[in-house]
Amino acid sequence: MTISGFLLSAALVLQAPTYETGVDARLDGRFEEAAEILAEVAQREPANADVFLQLGLTLSALGRFDEAEAALQRTLDLAPDYTDAHIALARLAYYRGDLDRAAELAAALPDDQTPPDLRARIDAARESPARSPWRTDVFAAYSSLSGPLSPWREAGVALGRRIDEETSLTGLAHWSRRFDDEDVYLSLTYARGLPDSGLAYVTLGGAPQADFRAQAAIRGGYESPTAPGGDGVQATVEASASRYGVGDVFAVQPGVRYLARSDGLRLGLRAMIYLDETRALQTGWEVSGELRASDRARLIASYTDAPDTESGRTSEVQSAALGLRYQLTDRLGLQAGLVHESREAYDRTEITISANRRF
Known part of the structure; x- marks a missing residue:
């Protein structure tokens, strides 16, 4: 590779969105921007479970539930014991109104790793008169x-x-x-x-x-x-x-x-x-x-x-x-x-x- 080609490749790498910028955008509430960044990072790093977790959380916040579930399932394919991904799937089922599945997913989580509000919200929704x-x-x-x-x-x-x-x-x-x-x-x-x-x-x-x-x-x-x-x-x-x-x-x-x-x-x-x-x-x-x-x-x-x-x-x-x-x-x-x-x-x-x- 020529020196000019090397410098061009290095410049492109420096300009490419990073995992950290995608996470920062999600935490700032810029979900559309975060989804674009994390999707691009996921293409470059298809074996990075953290990227797919953050992408799933972002897509869930946008209401794109099918895509969010696919990203979270990909996270578990890469890291089957990733607790945050299991929690995110339970929350996703709750948001979609699939309360029986949400309860099943939450029940499978260790008690010391389950957010205290998650099971309470699911149980309250299941007991609702609605x-x-x-x-x-x-x-x-x-x-x-x-x-x-x-x-x-x-x-x-x-x-x-x-x-x-x-x-x-x-x-x-x-x-x-x-x-x-x-x-x-x-x-x-x-x-x-x-x-x-x-x-x-x-x-x-x-x-x-x-x-x-x-x-x-x-x-x-x-x-x-x-x-x-x-x-x-x-x-x-x-x-x-x-x-x-x-x-x-x-x-x-x-x-x-x-x-x-x-x-x-x-x-x-x-x-x-x-x-x-x-x-x-x-x-x-x-x-x-x-x-x-x-x-x-x-x-x-x-x-x-x-x-x-x-x-x-x-x-x-x-x-x-x-x-x-x-x-x-x-x-x-x-x-x-x-x-x-x-x-x-x-x-x-x-x-x-x-x-x-x-x-």
């Missing part, structure tokens, strides 16, 4: 209509079961009485959390011998993941197909939510696009908000200007809603709501009361 496998909801509603029209009445019950950390099933029976006609709508919803990829769900339902509700319907949707901590913007989309006595109705509803969990704020905007029973295209929109009023109370409000199909025919409706959700205990919650609708033929005002119980 992890109760069953949930039941009951609701009732009464609507007064303008003019001489008779009131509407509704009642229903839902029963949900969490199958595992990511999957749940919910059944619903909903009785409605409108204009002297009665329907009972039955549905089953399957929801599945996708690791690092959000939530997907599908609902099948229908009203046997329907007078005004859908005879058969299928609905599916997706909610994108949020950043670690639950803050930020979330995209949503829902599509449905329903068969009524007067024809088929198809709908697509894309939306976006802004979540600021630390401030107890949630805002939503949703577009509604319908192909109605006459094959006419109709559109609408909805804006909604939720605000934490106290540790146990939340205020809910929405305004909608969109087609409505639940009465058997698609019609334009403008509605405003206000509600209060109150958590009486960790397992019991109540909600009350008031809705006012303006339709072409009449106005409707609805009062709704509901309760939910986890067990």
Whole structure:
């Protein structure tokens, strides 16, 4: 090698990011920068377990959990007894909500090497009412209509079961009485959390011998993941197909939510696009908000200007809603709501009361 070539190689080595600069960036909270540096160092030093540990910790802080797990597993491939890597994997499982695996990993650690807060946090989360496998909801509603029209009445019950950390099933029976006609709508919803990829769900339902509700319907949707901590913007989309006595109705509803969990704020905007029973295209929109009023109370409000199909025919409706959700205990919650609708033929005002119980 020539002297100039040697000097150039030495200069490149001196300019290359180092393990120490990557660790410093992580400790300073500059996680994106740290991830880039440590990934480059890992390529140069593929047998350095410390580099992969620090890379895994950095990726975990960024919410890139799959990549973080791969880096931590690589650490253990190189150093199977590396306690910090085992602890990091247990914390990662906790962050992902896989509490059973987190508990299993934490239990395998020696007592004198386990952070005292780790097992306590995992145990508290596993005992939380939110992890109760069953949930039941009951609701009732009464609507007064303008003019001489008779009131509407509704009642229903839902029963949900969490199958595992990511999957749940919910059944619903909903009785409605409108204009002297009665329907009972039955549905089953399957929801599945996708690791690092959000939530997907599908609902099948229908009203046997329907007078005004859908005879058969299928609905599916997706909610994108949020950043670690639950803050930020979330995209949503829902599509449905329903068969009524007067024809088929198809709908697509894309939306976006802004979540600021630390401030107890949630805002939503949703577009509604319908192909109605006459094959006419109709559109609408909805804006909604939720605000934490106290540790146990939340205020809910929405305004909608969109087609409505639940009465058997698609019609334009403008509605405003206000509600209060109150958590009486960790397992019991109540909600009350008031809705006012303006339709072409009449106005409707609805009062709704509901309760939910986890067990």
